[in-house]
Amino acid sequence: MSAEFDAIVVGSGISGGWAAKELSEKGLKVLMIERGRMIEHGSGYVTETLAPWEMPFRGEGDAALYARDFAVQSKNRHFTEFTQNHFVNDRDNPYSVAEGTEFNWWRGYQVGGRSLTWGRQSYRMSDYDFGANKKDGHGSDWPIRYADLAPWYDHVERFIGVSGQAEGVASLPDGIYQPPMALNVLERYAKGIIEQRWPDRRLTIGRTANLTQEKEGRSACQYRSICARGCSYGAYFSTQSSTLPAARKTGNLTLITDTVVERVDYDAATRRATGVSVLNVKTGERRRHTARIVFLNAGAFNTNHLLLRSRSDAFPTGLGNSSGLLGTHIMDHATTVGAVALFDRFQDRTTFGNRPTGIVIPRFRNLDRQEGDFLRGYSFQGGALRSTWTRAKREAGVGADFKAAMRGPGGWRMVLVSFAESLPRPTNRLTLDPIKTDATGAPLLKIDFSHGENERKALADAGREASAMLSAAGGKVVLSLDRPGAGGSAIHEMGGAMMGDNPRTSVTNRWNQLHDVPNVFVSDGAAMASSACQNPSLTYMALTARACDAAARLLREAKI
Amino acid sequence: MDHGNRDGRGAGRRQFLMVLAAAGAALTPAALWAQARSGAGAAPPGLMPSQRALLDRVCDLTIPDSDTPGALAAGVPAFVALALAHGLDGAGAPVPATRFTGGAGPDGATVLDWLRFELDLKTGGAFLTAAPAAQVQALAALDGAAYAPGGPPGGDPSPWRVLKGLIVTGYYTSEAGASRELQYELVPGHWDADVPVGPHARAWSSDWTAVDFG
Numbered sequence: 081m082s083a084e085f086d087a088i089v090v091g092s093g094i095s096g097g098w099a100a101k102e103l104s105e106k107g108l109k110v111l112m113i114e115r116g117r118m119i120e121h122g123s124g125y126v127t128e129t130l131a132p133w134e135m136p137f138r139g140e141g142d143a144a145l146y147a148r149d150f151a152v153q154s155k156n157r158h159f160t161e162f163t164q165n166h167f168v169n170d171r172d173n174p175y176s177v178a179e180g181t182e183f184n185w186w187r188g189y190q191v192g193g194r195s196l197t198w199g200r201q202s203y204r205m206s207d208y209d210f211g212a213n214k215k216d217g218h219g220s221d222w223p224i225r226y227a228d229l230a231p232w233y234d235h236v237e238r239f240i241g242v243s244g245q246a247e248g249v250a251s252l253p254d255g256i257y258q259p260p261m262a263l264n265v266l267e268r269y270a271k272g273i274i275e276q277r278w279p280d281r282r283l284t285i286g287r288t289a290n291l292t293q294e295k296e297g298r299s300a301c302q303y304r305s306i307c308a309r310g311c312s313y314g315a316y317f318s319t320q321s322s323t324l325p326a327a328r329k330t331g332n333l334t335l336i337t338d339t340v341v342e343r344v345d346y347d348a349a350t351r352r353a354t355g356v357s358v359l360n361v362k363t364g365e366r367r368r369h370t371a372r373i374v375f376l377n378a379g380a381f382n383t384n385h386l387l388l389r390s391r392s393d394a395f396p397t398g399l400g401n402s403s404g405l406l407g408t409h410i411m412d413h414a415t416t417v418g419a420v421a422l423f424d425r426f427q428d429r430t431t432f433g434n435r436p437t438g439i440v441i442p443r444f445r446n447l448d449r450q451e452g453d454f455l456r457g458y459s460f461q462g463g464a465l466r467s468t469w470t471r472a473k474r475e476a477g478v479g480a481d482f483k484a485a486m487r488g489p490g491g492w493r494m495v496l497v498s499f500a501e502s503l504p505r506p507t508n509r510l511t512l513d514p515i516k517t518d519a520t521g522a523p524l525l526k527i528d529f530s531h532g533e534n535e536r537k538a539l540a541d542a543g544r545e546a547s548a549m550l551s552a553a554g555g556k557v558v559l560s561l562d563r564p565g566a567g568g569s570a571i572h573e574m575g576g577a578m579m580g581d582n583p584r585t586s587v588t589n590r591w592n593q594l595h596d597v598p599n600v601f602v603s604d605g606a607a608m609a610s611s612a613c614q615n616p617s618l619t620y621m622a623l624t625a626r627a628c629d630a631a632a633r634l635l636r637e638a639k640i
Numbered sequence: 641m642d643h644g645n646r647d648g649r650g651a652g653r654r655q656f657l658m659v660l661a662a663a664g665a666a667l668t669p670a671a672l673w674a675q676a677r678s679g680a681g682a683a684p685p686g687l688m689p690s691q692r693a694l695l696d697r698v699c700d701l702t703i704p705d706s707d708t709p710g711a712l713a714a715g716v717p718a719f720v721a722l723a724l725a726h727g728l729d730g731a732g733a734p735v736p737a738t739r740f741t742g743g744a745g746p747d748g749a750t751v752l753d754w755l756r757f758e759l760d761l762k763t764g765g766a767f768l769t770a771a772p773a774a775q776v777q778a779l780a781a782l783d784g785a786a787y788a789p790g791g792p793p794g795g796d797p798s799p800w801r802v803l804k805g806l807i808v809t810g811y812y813t814s815e816a817g818a819s820r821e822l823q824y825e826l827v828p829g830h831w832d833a834d835v836p837v838g839p840h841a842r843a844w845s846s847d848w849t850a851v852d853f854g
Contacts, residue, residue: 476787612741
């Protein structure tokens with residue numbers, strides 16, 4: 081029986097867009113399936129140019145609506161009245177959490193997924209990261225090392241466009257960068273003090289998928305910093321600005337929207353997936369699509385959900401789960417505000433424009449020697465800025481003097497947000513809720529996740545070090561926190577189908593294939609075997625491009 | 641804890657009576673409650689005329705006209721009314737009785753009920769008809785207490801902080817507040833990491849990171 085398509089890609093977000101681009105450019109006929117609605121580049125960004133006073137709730141949004149329909153999503157910093165259309169309705173898209181736990185699962189069900197709202201920070205993982213599981217025994221050893229992925233990082237960075245500064249820091253390998261955005265006057269000053277006092281630390285501009293130079297029909301950044309509304313300049317990487325046009329250009333892509341994949345269909349006789357069963361959420365129609373290979377890029381947790389739902393006689397607990405480990409070892413990053421400090425210096429200096437990235441201080445702990453009482457490490461992101469009108473909420477005063485005092489730029493402050501590595505633990509896991517179902521009758525995804533003692537110790541150390549660095553730079557620390565936010569708060573949820581060489585201790589192999597079903601590839605965050613402490617999206621893209629290359633080769637060689 | 645609360649209410653009640661005594665014999669608790677209740681339970685989003693008059697006056701006093709329009713001219717009361725009706729920043733929650741000077745407010749009191757009670761108390765019973773100087777003094781006293789170092793008595797922030805937050809938000813997100821009082825530029829077009837602050841510099845209402853973190 082000949083299949084409808086060569087490849088089906090489930091999901092159109094950061095990694096799904098990449099799979100569609102790479103596979104279609106290799107000449108494969110690709111079906112990309114998106115559960116949400118179409119958002120066209122440019123014309124679909126309906127709030128992009130609106131001012132607060134043109135919005136019904138001034139950009140603050142309808143708190144009553146949010147309490148009812150967006151109870152989780154509205155806790156996200158990037159969720160505003162301008163961006164709410166890029167987040168899911170929590171009431172319509174429920175999930176459950178284990179008793180006594182909390183998890184903020186921030187999602188965007190639309191073409192482009194979270195590539196529209198992502199933070200754009202683009203970092204490579206290092207061999208400290210790829211070697212971490214082997215070194216301390218947590219999780220499954222990564223089946224690849226930095227050298228395996230480096231050419232694919234190159235490939236991805238060249239295409240998406242990342243601005244940043246090469247630094248030669250071993251824990252955060254350099255990539256191929258467009259010119260960096262400049263540090264502001266206080267950041268530059270702090271950098272000097274910090275690097276002098278702590279020679280093993282580096283403060284550098286955030287490496288961000290915002291263009292500083294025009295690129296293939298995409299404009300350079302306009303310094304608005306309203307990316308999550310959608311950018312019709314195409315100045316940041318999203319599916320819409322980058323991978324979708326490339327995939328469409330091949331003539332090999334079919335994109336369908338408003339269609340939920342309910343299961344991956346499996347043929348026990350051939351031990352291969354045959355395609356997927358889908359539900360059109362607008363018409364209620366159910367049907368099947370067939371293909372020679374299936375790429376799962378639904379977003380880490382939804383990819384797990386789909387595999388767990390794809391039960392059969394051969395795989396009674398979920399497709400590809402012969403190890404029993406599917407859904408386990410999920411991770412996020414443990415994050416909190418390391419320190420906020422106020423500065424008296426540079427009151428006569430300010431900035432112009434809105435830079436869409438901050439600064440990063442790469443991991444410096446536990447690299448070549450063990451320091452302190454925790455494993456692995458953390459990094460900081462943040463930046464310095466002058467306050468604006470929102471300070472008027474905090475300050476005493478009414479009347480003409482108050483108004484006059486609020487007119488000028490406020491004081492300088494600098495913020496360092498801590499991101500600590502999340503250890504892969506078998507007890508942090510996803511399952512199908514045994515009782516609760518959604519409107520279509522599907523069992524809800526149940527999330528059982530807690531940060532552990534190691535993360536708490538790492539964040540405590542991070543809080544001390546952030547305070548020490550900002551104090552050294554002349555700041556007065558006004559806030560320093562060391563308890564992690566609820567799981568999911570870093571929006572880096574990942575794992576559950578971890579890569580590894582051993583089919584008994586991992587779910588996917590070194591080419592992102594399910595060990596059990598070699599024509600199913602998992603190349604979103606689900607495949608992550610460890611979390612490192614840097615933003616993971618660039619790694620998902622590189623893994624996807626690498627897996628697509630392997631898939632095309634294996635198809636040519638008739639091995640899958 | 642129970643003892644502490646009772647002590648707190650007791651002290652508040654004594655203070656309440658002292659304030660009433662100072663305000664004059666014509667002012668009775670019953671009269672004040674009647675005024676406070678007149679606005680309670682009004683169906684959102686519309687405010688009663690007396691509530692709207694109070695809100696107009698308080699917005700005007702908080703951010704008055706200068707060389708740019710103030711909060712009243714910028715239409716802030718309508719935003720605050722909308723925000724209250726939709727519970728922005730927790731503004732929809734009833735004000736607990738213990739927040740009222742004297743420690744015994746009506747059930748289900750709104751932020752505006754509380755404000756009216758407190759300002760009437762400080763102006764001898766009728767804030768809206770008091771002399772402008774007395775109004776300014778009353779609001780400044782309320783504001784000073786709400787932002788007093790060491791936090792407000794009772795722990796929770798004063799309802800005035802919530803309301804002032806809405807007034808400030810409404811003003812600096814209005815066209816006049818955002819683009820005339822402050823500066824607004826949707827498309828800066830370039831990034832300059834180090835520029836001098838001019839003598840008449842105005843903050844950027846379109847610096848979204850500063851709006852979030854500032």
